[in-house]
């Protein structure tokens with residue numbers, strides 16, 4: 568299962584305290600209290616593993632390391648260890664306290680979410696010509712404490728959409744090693760299935776049914792995942808008696824949710840063509856082309872048709 572929303576609390580490390588100390592060595596008299604180390608920062612960093620949010624399911628609090636206190640002889644305390652939370656690219660980190668949003672777009676991109684506390688200065692800093700034995704030093708400050716809502720937004724380059732049982736998961740499995748569950752009955756898929764097609768992420772978006780945009784069914788939760796998907800592949804089963812209507816149901820859902828999604832570049836896949844004869848395939852393709860120009864007949868049992876699909880995916884991949 569892919570966790571795509573999670574709430575966590577993070578805290579930067581506390582700064583180390585400064586020290587009041589004096590040298591006892593005869594020729595080096597004076598204040599020698601060292602500074603503390605700064606508290607560690609908390610960052611997020613983008614990774615390609617899309618289930619990277621799963622590890623936040625049980626542990627909810629993440630603290631960076633505290634700075635070490637200053638020592639005698641002007642020795643600085645060590646900096647607190649920084650904490651890097653690995654999140655899938657496409658994650659938006661909403662700071663619930665400041666209401667600022669941070670978006671992790673690239674693998675390896677590192678964004679600061681909570682600063683560690685400033686270090687406290689040792690008494691050496693407070694010396695002056697009038698005060699050669701300062702008793703003053705500073706305590707390290709607390710690190711920033713924030714509540715964050717992490718939300719995985721972008722999950723795919725290409726999204727498979729369509730009514731339940733249109734053959735989306737089967738197709739994903741035929742093209743990638745996704746190993747998504749498939750079944751003859753509706754609603755087998757409860758979360759988006761993802762497949763890696765030579766570095767391009769394909770997603771099978773489940774549960775789009777009439778009214779999904781109004782919160783019915785499961786569709787709503789997943790529609791946001793195709794918000795930034797560049798290309799949609801609309802699967803329509805050859806078993807359907809009214810393909811135009813199937814198409815419209817999904818299209819209306821997308822429009823209701825957000826016009827921009829409905830306007831994405833799309834292909835129509837007439838799926839399960841092994842179930843009807845060739846003449847019927849030609850006729851249906853012709854009909855569907857009246858709705859949308861790019862129509863491809865496919866069957867997971869027909870390698871040639873899958874090769875046609877691969878050609879299209881390769882083209883999309885090269886254009887990225």
Ligand SMILES: Nc1nc2c(ncn2[C@@H]2O[C@H](COP(=O)(O)OP(=O)(O)O)[C@@H](O)[C@H]2O)c(=O)[nH]1
Nearest residue numbers: 731732733734735736737749750751839866867
């Ligand atoms: N004959 C045939 N059956 C298929 C084909 N693709 C999928 N199916 C079957 O159609 C049913 C629904 O497929 P599934 O991939 O789960 O649909 P999804 O709900 O859109 O993900 C399953 O029983 C599949 O075995 C195909 O190309 N030909």
Ligand SMILES: [Mg+2]
Nearest residue numbers: 735736756773
């Ligand atoms: Mg499915």
